[in-house]
Amino acid sequence: MITILGPTACGKTAFAAHLASNIGGEIISADSRQVYRAMDIGTGKDLDDYIVEGKKVPYHLIDIADAGEKYNVFRYQHDFLEAYNDIRSRNVVPILCGGTGLYIESVLRGYHLSPVPQNHALRASLEGKTLEELTDILKGYKTLHNTTDTDTVQRAIRAIEIEDYCSKIPLEDRYFPEINSLVVGLDIERDLRREKITRRLKQRLDEGMVDEIRGLIEKGVSPDDLIYYGLEYKYLTLYVIGKMSYEEMVRLLEIAIHQFAKRQMTWFRGMERRGIEINWIDASLPMDERLGIVERLWNDYNRDNCKD
Numbered sequence: 001m002i003t004i005l006g007p008t009a010c011g012k013t014a015f016a017a018h019l020a021s022n023i024g025g026e027i028i029s030a031d032s033r034q035v036y037r038a039m040d041i042g043t044g045k046d047l048d049d050y051i052v053e054g055k056k057v058p059y060h061l062i063d064i065a066d067a068g069e070k071y072n073v074f075r076y077q078h079d080f081l082e083a084y085n086d087i088r089s090r091n092v093v094p095i096l097c098g099g100t101g102l103y104i105e106s107v108l109r110g111y112h113l114s115p116v117p118q119n120h121a122l123r124a125s126l127e128g129k130t131l132e133e134l135t136d137i138l139k140g141y142k143t144l145h146n147t148t149d150t151d152t153v154q155r156a157i158r159a160i161e162i163e164d165y166c167s168k169i170p171l172e173d174r175y176f177p178e179i180n181s182l183v184v185g186l187d188i189e190r191d192l193r194r195e196k197i198t199r200r201l202k203q204r205l206d207e208g209m210v211d212e213i214r215g216l217i218e219k220g221v222s223p224d225d226l227i228y229y230g231l232e233y234k235y236l237t238l239y240v241i242g243k244m245s246y247e248e249m250v251r252l253l254e255i256a257i258h259q260f261a262k263r264q265m266t267w268f269r270g271m272e273r274r275g276i277e278i279n280w281i282d283a284s285l286p287m288d289e290r291l292g293i294v295e296r297l298w299n300d301y302n303r304d305n306c307k308d
Contacts, residue, residue: 001084001179002298004097005030005104005268006186007261009196010283013049015186015290016097021052022291023093023298027059028083030098030107033229035071037063038216041209042232044200060087068221070158070228076103077111077176084179096181101267108183108276110176116165126157134160141167154228182301183276184294185268186283197257204232205250213240231256 002025004016016027027050029035033043040047050057060083065071080096080103087094098104105111126134134156141163188196213236217223226237232253239249272278281293 001094001096001181002294003030003104003108003181003183004095004186005101005183005278006099006283007188007193007264007268008044008099008257009193009200009261010186010188012097012099012186013046015283015287016095017050017052017057018287019291019294020057020093020095021055023295025057025093025095026087027057028080028087028094028096029059029061030076030096030100030103031062032071032076032100032103033233034062034098035065035076036067036069036229037065038067038219039212039229039233041204041207041212042236044204067216067219068225073102073106073111077106080107081176099264101264101271105267105271105274105276107179108181108271109274110178112176116162119161119164122161122164123157126160129153131156138163151230151234152224152227154224180305182294182298183278184297185278185280186290187280188283192284193261194258197261198254201250201254201257210236210240213237217241231260 002019004012004019006012013027019025020027031043033039034045036043045062047062050059061076061079064079084094096104096107126137129137131153134153138156138160141160209232213226213233216226217237217240223237223241226233228234235244235249235253235256238244239246244252268278279297281290283290285293
């Protein structure tokens with residue numbers, strides 16, 4: 001398998017699609033929000049990127065869950081394996097592409113996971129507590145590295161539920177096969193990344209991202225569920241329900257996306273420390289040059305594995 005990763009706005013999808021077109025591959029998405037149907041603009045699906053020279057590059061794990069559901073890494077591993085085995089059975093190259101570090105690492109390092117059921121008694125005991133109180137409770141279970149766990153009350157309660165379960169009941173080992181992958185990271189210079197994030201946010205707002213949020217709410221998706229998804233869905237929902245002005249929403253959302261991109265890079269650097277080799281290439285290089293680099297790496301990777 002080939003894995004293409006990098007922070008938001010680095011051009012992962014378009015690059016992976018061109019690579020797949022060149023070598024005869026299919027893409028498996030590793031994006032925790034693009035799994036949701038009808039959440040298109042805010043998650044940046046950019047489905048046109050999968051069309052290369054007039055032909056559609058096949059992709060998997062996009063639009064597989066309803067908006068409002070709570071998709072998780074356990075389900076992702078299951079769905080990933082189905083897609084991966086299907087692609088391999090047809091002698092096609094799977095290309096894992098995305099920016100959700102947890103999903104990518106769960107596959108590359110073969111996490112053994114077990115689903116954590118809802119604890120209704122625990123949830124009842126936490127009802128009415130403030131986000132600050134919930135954060136303090138969560139700190140009693142673990143050191144907080146991931147601030148998204150305490151982004152909303154709903155997220156914090158679920159994080160406490162998971163930690164409480166894990167502290168009392170050992171997670172069952174679930175078989176996950178060892179998957180060898182060439183891992184390529186698209187490295188984008190910080191100022192260029194910030195410029196692209198700002199430009200893309202404006203473009204998505206112009207494309208009707210606010211109307212997308214309104215439409216989801218009108219279809220019955222609760223504002224709390226949308227806020228749970230974070231970033232665009234959090235801030236635009238707060239604007240739509242009157243909790244924030246448009247100007248404040250845009251300002252705070254832009255800051256949040258920049259912070260998110262920084263956290264993504266922190267995660268990827270952590271993956272390297274945990275033993276995953278990432279071949280970084282300059283995202284600003286011309287497409288053909290980047291493709292040439294990765295195709296040479298892929299040829300070397302296959303040759304070395306054949307020797308082993």
